[in-house]
Amino acid sequence: MDTYRKAVENHYTAADDLLAVIERASRRAGREFQTLTREDIAALDEFHIRGRAATREMAQLAGVKSEMRVLDLGCGIGGPARTLAAEYGCTVVGVDLLAEYCRAATALSAQVGLQEQVTFLQGDITALPLPDRGFDLLWIQHVTMNIPNKQRLATEAKRLLCPGGRLALFEVYAGELSPLHFPVPWAGDASISFLTSYPEMQALLVDQGFYEIARQDQTALSRDWFLRVATAIQSRPTPPQSALSVNLLMGETAPEKARNMARNLAEDRIRVIQSVWEIELS
Numbered sequence: 001m002d003t004y005r006k007a008v009e010n011h012y013t014a015a016d017d018l019l020a021v022i023e024r025a026s027r028r029a030g031r032e033f034q035t036l037t038r039e040d041i042a043a044l045d046e047f048h049i050r051g052r053a054a055t056r057e058m059a060q061l062a063g064v065k066s067e068m069r070v071l072d073l074g075c076g077i078g079g080p081a082r083t084l085a086a087e088y089g090c091t092v093v094g095v096d097l098l099a100e101y102c103r104a105a106t107a108l109s110a111q112v113g114l115q116e117q118v119t120f121l122q123g124d125i126t127a128l129p130l131p132d133r134g135f136d137l138l139w140i141q142h143v144t145m146n147i148p149n150k151q152r153l154a155t156e157a158k159r160l161l162c163p164g165g166r167l168a169l170f171e172v173y174a175g176e177l178s179p180l181h182f183p184v185p186w187a188g189d190a191s192i193s194f195l196t197s198y199p200e201m202q203a204l205l206v207d208q209g210f211y212e213i214a215r216q217d218q219t220a221l222s223r224d225w226f227l228r229v230a231t232a233i234q235s236r237p238t239p240p241q242s243a244l245s246v247n248l249l250m251g252e253t254a255p256e257k258a259r260n261m262a263r264n265l266a267e268d269r270i271r272v273i274q275s276v277w278e279i280e281l282s
Ligand SMILES: C[S@@+](CC[C@H](N)C(=O)[O-])C[C@H]1O[C@@H](n2cnc3c(N)ncnc32)[C@H](O)[C@@H]1O
Pocket: 008, 012, 045, 046, 047, 048, 073, 074, 075, 076, 077, 078, 079, 080, 095, 096, 097, 098, 101, 123, 124, 125, 126, 140, 141, 142, 143, 146, 147, 185, 186
């Protein structure tokens, strides 16, 4: 594994045994792991701005249908994959760089009875051992910020999609100002943060034969959300990293990351956009 991948892996590794951490947090919340429902883990398993609400919005934007075979690229611990399976009836394959995330994703999916509909594979989304044209929908939420070679990602996306298939992106892009205030949820410093502007991403995708069918700028919504999150974290009596929430994955710098996100968004250092693309039929 090259240095950058190792650094990304280190950044997202909150614990060697993530399931044990989740089990302890469940008990603190008064629940045994074996009784957890999708509702109980909703604040934990969707590792992106505005959680499950944002996933549902993108599903709407992408026209998700039950017969779709979905590939969730950079799936984290599998929350979005489970939402698409449970609420839309899709079959989903999730891929993540971290074996530990895939292990947690598999266990959580079995716990909520979705093991037949969602499966997980450890791998790098810019070079996947998956067949050509095997999916109807590629799903990416808050991942491209860690990918230095977006050209390769765009080529892989084209290869993996069946003709007429869709690509749904919910990503953070560069704004007018730089540098960012670090740490942020995807990087402790600039060494693993690779932001492009939205027009740069558009150009890459158009070049591969994708055309944009929907777009929603969620920058203002995201800024307001982070302001609320940062305030809520501060006023909580328990340490934020011990609750059954996404802070388990972000570690003890979670409050600082939330404050920096609010600031980066307010100062136009970053923008947040959902977009849906279709690949041409030939
Ligand atoms: C902020 S999390 C988002 C997780 C998930 N998409 C969600 O919204 O819940 C980013 C994820 O991307 C994964 N990731 C980053 N670079 C990757 C790569 N090259 N290949 C596969 N996964 C990657 C990380 O391991 C991490 O789980």
